[in-house]
Amino acid sequence: MxxxxxxxxxxxxxxxxxxxxxxxxxxxxxxxxxxxxxxxxxxxxxxxxxxxxxxxxxSRPHTLNWYREQSLNFLYGAPLTSDASKDVVPIIWKDGSYQFDTTGLDDDLEKYKIIKYCAVSEIDLETVINPSKDVEEIFSDYFHNKVGVVFIKVATQKGDSIARIDVPNELFAFKEYIAKIKDAGNQVYITSDDGDILKLNLNIYVDPLSIYVDPQDIEYYQLKSLSRELTATEVDKINNHGSVSDLNGSLITKPDTFPVLDAIKNHLKNIEFNGAFVKTYLVDDIQKAEGVKIPVLKNVKTSIAKNPSDLENPLINDVSNIEYFIPRAGYFDLDALEVEVNYIPYTFYRDKQ
The missing domain is CATH 1.20.890 (cAMP-dependent Protein Kinase, Chain A)
Structure with missing residues (x-):
């Protein structure tokens, strides 16, 4: 300065x-x-x-952080004056760069910023080039893997949740804005998608003095928690058990509080946009929940969100063997979150007596 x-x-x-x-x-x-x-x-x-x-x-270099900064500063539909005919803020060339002309606007520009979350990345050329390949194959891989393309994921905020930009003209206007301010020759790929689907299956050993578990459901949970192949008799017991108590997993003193489910949702909310889902970190947060003795994450499945115009459901991928991964949309749809928990009373201390 x-x-x-x-x-x-x-x-x-x-x-x-x-x-x-x-x-x-x-x-x-x-x-x-x-x-x-x-x-x-x-x-x-x-x-x-x-x-x-x-x-x-x-003359500052346009780094990935520069693209993110410009995206978060995008203004949509801000009126330039009280004149209803001027319903958008024009982008003007000023002092060597394109800028929004905010003349006459009030100080509250945040209400015009629809991009609340943004992540910018690109593919490293070294990750797709094999030095032993022929030149023709190298150039083929170069374009096929979109090397040299800047990827921008964006999302907005609806209530307390992350959401895609679903108003067509908003995303169209943002793409035009990026096309105008980007460096010449750069290719930019912009996406804003519904949150990825996440399905979790867990065995949670709980303190029976803190967490409610209906005694009639204990055997059912224990059978479902087994990793070995079940016998025909055990399968019949599971199929014939019927529904479990809605209170299972709640605090005995606060029946409307479910510590495990709350810990999972809070963990997913706190993952930064386009950040990685890490199984160990999730287990660590569940371990801190009241009444939890041993959390075991058995199965993790994920997929991209279903396209409303597509009759087929997206393929659900089993990623249980992967320690961490980044959701394709940059975040998970918590409204579509599916969590199956087998609540098992922790009684190992009595087994050794």
């Missing part, structure tokens, strides 16, 4: 005081020649620093 004229003048005066040869300049009048020259030099230096600062700002 450029210094003010007063700051530069003060530094000149401090340096003058260090030079004994200038002690004769002791006239403190503001109209004295030497003070006028100090002011002239300070002003000239200030102008120079402002020019350098502006050039540095304009």
């Amino acid at each position: 450029a210094r003010t004229i007063a700051e530069i003048q003060n530094e000149i005066l401090i340096e003058k005081g260090k030079q004994s040869s200038l002690n004769g300049l002791d006239n403190n009048s503001k109209a004295s020649i030497w003070k006028l020259w100090v002011n002239i030099m300070a002003t000239a230096i200030w102008v120079h620093e402002k020019i350098v600062e502006k050039n540095a700002l304009i």
Whole structure:
């Protein structure tokens, strides 16, 4: 940030005081020649620093973080004036770059920023090139794997949840905005999708003094928790058991509180946009929940969201053997979250007596 004229003048005066040869300049009048020259030099230096600062700002390299910053600063549908015919903020060329003309707008620009979440990435060329390949194959892989493309994932906020930008003109306007401000020659791929689907299956050993488990459901949960192949008799017991109690997994003192389910939802909410789902981190958070003794994450399945215009459901992928992965949309749809928990009373301490 450029210094003010007063700051530069003060530094000149401090340096003058260090030079004994200038002690004769002791006239403190503001109209004295030497003070006028100090002011002239300070002003000239200030102008120079402002020019350098502006050039540095304009010529800053457009990194991935720059694309993210510009995306989050996108303004949609902000009225320029009270004139209803001017219902959008124009993008103008100013000081060497495209900028929004916010003349006449109030200070609350946040209400026009529809992009609340953004992640920008690209594919590293080294990840797809094999040095032993022929040149023709290398160039084929180069384009096939979209190397050199900037990927931008964006989402908005609806209530307390992350959501895709589902108003067609909003996403269209944002794409036009990026096309106008991006570097020449760069390819940009923009997506805004519904949150990915997540299905979890867990065995949770709980403190029976804190967590409610209906005694009639214990054998059912124990059979379902087994990792071995079940016998025909055991399968029949599961199929004939019927529905389990809705209170299973709740706190005995607070029947409307389900610590395990709450811990899972809070963990998923706190994953940053386009951040990785890490199985170990999820288990760690469940372990901290009240009444939980041993959490075991048995199975994890995920898929992209179903396209409303598509009659077929998306393929559900079993990712239980993967320690971490990033949801394709950048986040999970918590309304579509499916969690199956086998609540088993923790009684191992009595088994050893």
